[in-house]
Amino acid sequence: MAKAANQPRTEPARKKPYPTFRGDDEEQAFLDKADLSExxxxxxxxxxxxxxxxxxxxxxDASVNLRLPRAMIEAYKQKAKARRxxxxxxxxxxxxxxxxxxx
Numbered sequence: 001m002a003k004a005a006n007q008p009r010t011e012p013a014r015k016k017p018y019p020t021f022r023g024d025d026e027e028q029a030f031l032d033k034a035d036l037s038e039x040x041x042x043x044x045x046x047x048x049x050x051x052x053x054x055x056x057x058x059x060x061d062a063s064v065n066l067r068l069p070r071a072m073i074e075a076y077k078q079k080a081k082a083r084r085x086x087x088x089x090x091x092x093x094x095x096x097x098x099x100x101x102x103x
Contacts, residue, residue, distance in 0.1 A: 015040040 021027040080087035
């Protein structure tokens with residue numbers, strides 16, 4: 001179907017570039033308020049799988065072995081599955097958040 005001659009052709013709206021931040025707290029404050037649908041979240045970023053692999057590898061130079069209740073591990077596995085992420089990453093994030101809150 002052809003457009004009528006008197007109708008202007010509309011260009012897709014350009015999205016704003018994703019800003020850069022001085023730190024995680026500044027970025028989190030932005031994310032708490034921003035409408036991310038207004039931002040170009042693809043340009044200039046590594047493919048997701050590549051980024052996740054790099055993020056998993058960095059800053060981890062030690063390991064720990066913990067004995068935890070099976071129910072706790074299963075709860076993390078379920079929550080991680082719902083978020084489509086590895087459960088050990090979710091556990092590490094919880095530990096990081098607890099450290100941050102403890103100051």
